Amino acid sequence: MTKKQIALSAVEALKKEYPDAICSLVYTDPLQLLVATRLAAQCTDARVNMVTPALFERFPDVRSFAEAEPGEVAEYIKSCGLYKTKSRDIVAMARAIEENFGGVVPDSLVDLITLPGIGRKTANLIMGDIYGKPAVVVDTHCIRLTKRLGLHELKDAKKIEFVLRELLPPEESNDFCHRLVLHGRAVCTARSPKCGECCMNEFCRKKI
Numbered sequence: 765m766t767k768k769q770i771a772l773s774a775v776e777a778l779k780k781e782y783p784d785a786i787c788s789l790v791y792t793d794p795l796q797l798l799v800a801t802r803l804a805a806q807c808t809d810a811r812v813n814m815v816t817p818a819l820f821e822r823f824p825d826v827r828s829f830a831e832a833e834p835g836e837v838a839e840y841i842k843s844c845g846l847y848k849t850k851s852r853d854i855v856a857m858a859r860a861i862e863e864n865f866g867g868v869v870p871d872s873l874v875d876l877i878t879l880p881g882i883g884r885k886t887a888n889l890i891m892g893d894i895y896g897k898p899a900v901v902v903d904t905h906c907i908r909l910t911k912r913l914g915l916h917e918l919k920d921a922k923k924i925e926f927v928l929r930e931l932l933p934p935e936e937s938n939d940f941c942h943r944l945v946l947h948g949r950a951v952c953t954a955r956s957p958k959c960g961e962c963c964m965n966e967f968c969r970k971k972i
Contacts, residue, residue, distance in 0.1 A: 767915050770967055771931035774913055777963040778943035785939035785946075787893055789813065794869035794894045795826055795861075798879075799854055801886045807844045815841055826867045829858035853881030871895040884922060892938030900925045900932070901941040905948030912952065914969030 765773070779785075788809040791797040796816065803812045819840040823829045829837070838851035857879045861869060869890065870876055876887035885901055892899030900906075902921040906928075910916060916927045932940055951958045959965050 765967055768931055770913055770969075771915060771928075772933075773967050774964055775932065775936050775940050778940065778947060779936075781963045782943045782946045785942040787889070787942060788945070790816065792820075794890060795829070795858075796820055797894060798857070798869055798882070798886065798890060799829070801889055802850055802853055802857070802881050803841055803844045805850070806846060811844060815844055826858050826861050826869075829855060830862045832858075850881070856880035857882065869894070871897070884925060888925070888938075888941075892941075898929075898934035899938045899941075900928045901938070902928070903941075903945065904954075905945045905952075906941055908954060909944045909948055909952050912957070912968060912970040913964065 787797070789797060789800040789804060790813045791800055799819070800812050800816055803815065819837070822840065823832060823837070832855050834848070834851040834855045837854055838847045841847045841850060844850065860879050861867060864878070865875065870879075871891065871894070873884065873887045873891060876882055876890055877884060885903055888899040888901045891897040892901065902925045907919070907921065907924060910924065910928065911918070915931060916924055918924050918927065928937065947963075948954075951962050957970070959968070959970070962968065
């Protein structure tokens, strides 16, 4: 099978296995997803979801975050790790959204990555989940699973993103990445993948 054929087969197999391809972070608006994703760096989504209700109650919009002191934000997110850096980024990010984008979270990758603390992974997540644009969210699960499938031999997330953009149907790419996360947690784990239970074992290069 070609890499394109493997990618298309993976899309269909994961779609059957995980019909509901949703982000595990809980949010109600673009800013909340942006903040939650920043908090999720080196932290579990479950922990972030425990922290954000109180955080978003105290800071319900861009302006309240922009006017906040990083130290106060930090008090709400200590259990997420790296809380001093994350709190500074969140406040600076909100101020940039206020000053440069009229208080609205931008919808393009070029604009999103200008925000403090926001890289391509988060920018793609916002573009895909919030604005419905073709997006490839390259996280650790995506890197591991797509390499095992034989779609690349790369380590650099940006290069992997461009490879996957060429292989995946644009309308499927965002959901595909969400499903990789679900599959990476449940079956294709880092240390002991359950190849015998995998819906992709017929064409996965690691299995073959």
